[in-house]
Amino acid sequence: MKTDRIPGRRAAVLGLVALTMLSVGGCSWGRAATPVAQASAPVADPTTAESTGAPEPTDSPTPADPSLDESATATPSDTPSSGAAPDTGVVTYLSSMVPVKDAGNMDAGAFEISGKLYSSSVRTSVSKYSDGPPDSDFLLARTCTRLTATLGMDDQQKDTTPAVASVLVDGKVAFTKKIVYGTATPLSLDVTNALRITVRTQWLASEDGNADAYVVWGDAGVQCTGDLPTPDADS
Incomplete structure (x- = not known):
């Protein structure tokens, strides 16, 4: 009968399937599984990446030369030196000194030169009828280093006749100037x-003036490192 043959065919089919699976399984069991190597990307060295990479731009680049930086502060070595040592000592005004010889009609006091008052000054005078150049000598006793003054004609003299002012150091002319x-x-x-x-x-x-010419030695003083001697009035 047809119904009796169907189970037999199913059994045969199942048996063939089982044999096929056994044969396939036997082949896979007889082989060792070989792992598949996966390619890995090389790890970049951080130091190499920084050295080879392009530098990032900055907003305020630092100049290589400090002299190009306008905000750089100059060091003491950048500042030029004058090379001249300042004078030392105490200033003594000629107006407070007693001359060892006075043939110049010298006055001491406050006098004006070109509108400015010099309170510690001496004034000398000369005229066209003078027998010779009036001289006034001051003893420094080799203790002084510098003579300073501002020279000019007395603002209150009668006319504008010029004169010549000179300074002699131990008898030798060291300064001479026409005073206007x-x-x-x-x-x-x-x-x-x-x-x-x-x-x-x-x-x-060369001057034709008839009035006396008065030369003011404004705030004339000597810078000295020692005491100045006082001349003897009887000598």
């Missing part, structure tokens, strides 16, 4: 190791 009314002339003279100085005023032969 309304003009201030600075004087700074080295008198190191000088025994005495001479303040001289001379009349200009």
Whole structure:
């Protein structure tokens, strides 16, 4: 009968399937599983990446040369030195000194030069009828280093006749200058190791003035490192 043959066919089919599976399984069991190698990407060295990579731009680059930086502060070595040592000592005004010789009609006090008052000054005068250049000598006793003053004509003199002012150091002319009314002339003279100085005023032969010419030695003083001697009035 047909119904009796169907189970037999199913059994045969199942048996073939089982044999096929056994044969396939036997083949896989007889082989060792070989792992598949997976390629891995190389790990980049951080130091290599930084050295080979392009530098990132900055907002305020630092100059290689400090001199290119306008905000750089100069060091003491950048500052030039004058190379001149300052004078030392105490200033003594000629107006407070007693001259060892005074043939120049010298006055001491406050006088004006070109509108400026010099309170510690001496003034000398000369005229066209003077017998010779009036001189006033001051003893420095080799203790002074510098004579300073501002020279000019007395603002209150009657006319504007000029004159010549000179300074002699131990008898030798060290300074001479034509003094003109309304003009201030600075004087700074080295008198190191000088025994005495001479303040001289001379009349200009080319001038036709008749009044006396008054030369003001504004705030004239000597810078000294020792005491100045006081001249003997009887000598």
